[in-house]
Amino acid sequence: GQQLNQSPQSMFIQEGEDVSMNCTSSSIFNTWLWYKQDPGEGPVLLIALYKAGELTSNGRLTAQFGITRKDSFLNISASIPSDVGIYFCAGPLPNAGGTSYGKLTFGQGTILTVHP
Amino acid sequence: KAGVTQTPRYLIKTRGQQVTLSCSPISGHRSVSWYQQTPGQGLQFLFEYFSETQRNKGNFPGRFSGRQFSNSRSEMNVSTLELGDSALYLCASSQDLGYGEQYFGPGTRLTVT
Numbered sequence: 001g002q003q004l005n006q007s008p009q010s011m012f013i014q015e016g017e018d019v020s021m022n023c024t025s026s027s028i029f030n031t032w033l034w035y036k037q038d039p040g041e042g043p044v045l046l047i048a049l050y051k052a053g054e055l056t057s058n059g060r061l062t063a064q065f066g067i068t069r070k071d072s073f074l075n076i077s078a079s080i081p082s083d084v085g086i087y088f089c090a091g092p093l094p095n096a097g098g099t100s101y102g103k104l105t106f107g108q109g110t111i112l113t114v115h116p
Numbered sequence: 117k118a119g120v121t122q123t124p125r126y127l128i129k130t131r132g133q134q135v136t137l138s139c140s141p142i143s144g145h146r147s148v149s150w151y152q153q154t155p156g157q158g159l160q161f162l163f164e165y166f167s168e169t170q171r172n173k174g175n176f177p178g179r180f181s182g183r184q185f186s187n188s189r190s191e192m193n194v195s196t197l198e199l200g201d202s203a204l205y206l207c208a209s210s211q212d213l214g215y216g217e218q219y220f221g222p223g224t225r226l227t228v229t
Binding site for chain 2 (some may be wrong): 018028031033035040041042043044045048050088090091092102103105106108109
């Protein structure tokens with residue numbers, strides 16, 4: 001089942017507004033990944049985070065790896081119509097045998113709609 | 117550098133048939149993972165291959181299988197298709213084992229009628 005809780009489930013915003021979404025887990029993660037998926041396409045990697053407290057930017061996108069290693073957030077500044085899509089957080093879930101980096105667990109996704 | 121490619125992009129099959137999907141990873145990437153995406157269950161891990169060996173397997177029935185070739189290309193097979201197997205099947209590649217970033221292909225949309 002899902003190990004990552006992503007919120008909000010959906011957002012409707014005006015072009016130019018800033019957006020914030022987050023992801024939480026009851027388990028500790030060593031890596032947080034943020035993806036964007038357009039309809040009918042595969043997810044595209046936006047940002048990868050590897051250290052607790054790390055803050056990383058990619059253009060108008062900024063993501064942070066929470067200090068507790070159980071959460072992460074993604075901010076989008078000055079949204080534009082092409083930001084529309086579904087945003088997923090994901091990470092390899094550590095288990096008793098060690099972290100399986102090839103096996104990602106995904107959040108439920110945040111559907112972003114941007115009104116021009 | 118070319119991205120992950122998947123073929124075919126769309127497929128329609130009937131119940132009871134089998135299907136084979138193909139994935140070519142990014143050049144130089146040696147690890148390939150497969151995921152199933154449905155509206156109800158979201159993105160779920162199927163299996164991971166590295167050096168032609170299955171390294172991880174998700175919680176799917178034995179009808180789902182895969183393999184990896186020496187050039188890192190991978191295939192997955194679903195036998196005795198069921199209506200519930202209708203989904204977007206995504207392949208992702210990463211540089212190596214223990215490397216967190218995975219890059220996804222466009223997916224194969226499978227419809228089972």
